[in-house]
Amino acid sequence: MSEQKILIISHGHPDHSKGGAEVAAYNLFKEYERRGLDTVFLARTDQPSHGGSAFSTINSEREILFHTHMSDFFLFQSGNKKHVWQDFRALLQRYQPTVVHLHHYIHMGLELIREVKNTLPEARIVLTLHEYLAICANNGQMVKPGKQMKLCYKSSPTDCARCFPERSAADFFLREKYIKSIFDLVDVFVSPSHFLIDRYKAWGIPEEKMVMIENGQPEVEAPRPRPLADGEVRGRFAFFGQINPFKGVDVMLEAFKLLPEDIKEKVHLDIHGANLEGQTEEFQEKIHDLLEELDDLVTLHGPYESHEIGRLMEQADWVIIPSVWWENSPMVIQESYNHGRPLIGSDLGGVGEKISKNKGGLTYKGRTSSSLRSVLMEAVSCYGAWQDCRNAIAQPINMIECSKLHLECY
Incomplete structure (x- = not known):
């Protein structure tokens, strides 16, 4: 060798x-x-x-x-x-x-x-x-x-x-x-x-x-679960990646828009992503309209450096991968598992292959905001759903x- x-x-x-x-x-x-x-x-x-x-x-x-x-x-x-x-x-x-x-x-x-x-x-x-x-x-x-x-x-x-x-x-x-x-x-x-x-x-x-x-x-020390206030649920969601039509950010935002009011009071979505300004004017307008409708339910943070991923995931309960195409193996899947964070993902392509209840996450019917809405409600409302998914996470290959x-x- x-x-x-x-x-x-x-x-x-x-x-x-x-x-x-x-x-x-x-x-x-x-x-x-x-x-x-x-x-x-x-x-x-x-x-x-x-x-x-x-x-x-x-x-x-x-x-x-x-x-x-x-x-x-x-x-x-x-x-x-x-x-x-x-x-x-x-x-x-x-x-x-x-x-x-x-x-x-x-x-x-x-x-x-x-x-x-x-x-x-x-x-x-x-x-x-x-x-x-x-x-x-x-x-x-x-x-x-x-x-x-x-x-x-x-x-x-x-x-x-x-x-x-x-x-x-x-x-x-x-x-x-x-x-x-x-x-x-x-x-x-x-x-x-x-x-x-x-x-x-x-x-x-x-x-x-x-x-x-x-x-x-890389081998990292997975952050502890996010501390919860009295009566708080595991309702802090995060997205990491490019903001373009193939990544399904619009589907994700529409799913949050469909949530019942009592669930909206319990959740928040942090979007860590770049290149929205490089998309078509029509797509940018669609995203900004959805963000405006969702108001303080969603925070758009912009781009991040790879070395920041641990600190950012520490603040999340779930990571969402809403891709609308046949993703191969987005790095964020392994990054999430490496940091002990359960996933919610589309059932398309390699994402559906790597996420399930017995693999550390939940899947929904890809490209369908109503299906994602149902899974979001399950993640927040079902006692033990987060812990069950977290317990099922297998340490990714180093x-x-x-x-x-x-x-x-x-």
Whole structure:
């Protein structure tokens, strides 16, 4: 194992981009460093570099920023081919990794995978899949374009062309062939959920190439349950994540709006989330209208740093994940369990896979505010519901065990 040289590639550095995939990739890198493994972390950035160089360092010489971009989001092709066949190739030749583990290809280009195979044909290529980008051209969500955001269960060139009438079925047929030709070069695909594995198997990835490894968590001391005042119930709810149409914040707010008045007096919702200002004017208006109607029942706190998660969860009884698409394995699930906080989540995709009464939470019919309303009432009104869910929480996999499972793939 000591002879291995590992290159981890991410589409962002957590210092600049707070997504779960970026954090998962970086945590793995830091654990490998802790174990004394020869590891380099390469993270794409949209920030300009000094002197126009493709690379710069951050924090240490082992953390490298890749100043590049994609020009074609349909075929995931690099916007600067020279960055691939000259700069990235030179980096591979310099470090000579025996394993290249990509946690994404978005914003960099699928060509990176082929360049690894061409430059270092003996290197093992591992790709962690975080959503359905290869399958679905609608931001990898497997949700049909339009206001209703109808769920998609399986892709086909004909159906995809209906979603994007500016492209032909032939375009989507060739897109699939091209992406699969690159994926054929990958030795192992890692997924944090069985649900995503099933989707990619149905799409054509061989089952024997896929392995499920949950996102590892740092070891923390879980905060004690929130102290309750006399007569108070476990009615403090929290949301953590991006505020966009796919995360279901509007469904969550509508559910709180539907609560009976006597229940509203017992509950509060804290929203810790970013990027509302980056959404469409229509969506922003909808969220602000709901917030205004709910008045002091809801507090919008804005973005947070990853190191603040423990302090913020300490103030919550329940964490809500109201996603309206087929989430894979949002990091907040494991973060909540790691901090001893039960979950209430949609029954869609990987969220439904990881949340249930015997797994530390409650689920409701996804995309349905009335169903969430019922579960919220159960969480507040049923004596022992919170304690039962908390007792059922299994300690999530830590970074030590997570890194061991990944090393077995290498």
